[in-house]
Amino acid sequence: MSEIVSREIRLKQRPVGIPKESDFEIVEVPLAAPKAGEVLVRNIYMSVDPYMRGVVRNVALGVPLEGGCVGQVVHSGSESFQVGDYVLGGLGWREYYLARSESLSRIDPTLAPIQSFVGTVGMPGRTAYFGLLDVGEPKAGETVFVSAASGAVGAIACQIAKIKGCRVVASAGSDQKVAWLLDKAGVDAAFNYKRVDNLTDELQEHCPDGIDIYFENVGGAHLEAALSLMNMHGRIPLCGMIAHYNDVEPTPGPKNLSTAIGKRLKIQGFIVTDYADRTSEFYADMRQWISEGKMHWEETIIDGLENAPQAFIGLFRGENMGKMIVKIRPEAAV
DSSP states (O other), X not given: OOOEEEEEEEEOSOOOSSOOGGGEEEEEEEEOOOOTTEEEEEEEEEEOOTTHHHHHHHSOTTSBOOBOEEEEEEEEOSTTOOXXXXXXXXXXXXXXXXXXXXXXXXXXXXXXXXXXXXXXXXXXXXXXXXXXXXXXXXXXXXXXXXXXXXXXXHHHHHHHHHHXXXXXXXEESSHHHHHHXXXXXXXXXXXXXXXXXXXXXXXXXXXXXXXXXXXXXXXXXHHHHHHHHXXXXXXXXXXXXXXXXTOSSOOOOOTTTTHHHHTTOEEEEOOGGGGGGGHHHHHHXXXXXXXXXXXXXXXXXXXXXXXXXXXXXXXXXTOOSBEEEEEOOOSOOX
């Protein structure tokens, strides 16, 4: 094969607060042919996710960023993959990459469109699935509150809760997102938190019987409000706290955290990689729910690798509807 020149995005300087496009730079690098056991992948789609804010806080300057990506094998030095296979990897933020075959997973495009493997049927979907089912332990008839509910994780958590027979209350940051949650995700109640004067009062109106499960994606005022309305033996899966990811100084914890003691609450953080050995279980349920028309999702797709920083920053401004994805669009296949 001829030498491949790939563009990749690196961190140019450490972001302070919300990242800026000037914190990133795009460079060109040559790639060699794959060695035995390696494959060369042309990236097609890459993911940007809120958790990456912590990554850019710690990653070394001048090295390519990483993240979930879907691509196609263009040269293979491995018996495990053939040219043309679609694969899921962790080396996003670049057009092409070399990887050991064991670090990749072949994806099944009959399950969902290939870009959805960095969204609904990928890491965000698994996060919602295992966080709600294993940590939240929903029971039919319970009330589930989901914050950031129209996002990549929240939307799936809402729909799984409905499938399990729960009453679902959702918050989102725009009227358009609220309408989607009601009309497509099928939640029982939803509100635009940006239009609310008192979040606790608003939640109480929608949760007259209290909250049994709070799927936590936001933190801050949302967590305080939910704590005040949690029922005895309620469960709070701590999935994310996007309200704090760009804090320059540490944020005080919720003032009413001590209510968790008397209410015997379970408040548990989790990471989706804890459940890596159960991916087939997730795929089986998702395939059934998608085929039955019980699972809906939205994707915000930004064109061009060079616009990946803009897409990433947009997450913290609420510019995405559903999953934020970058379509990399290399100039040509090998």
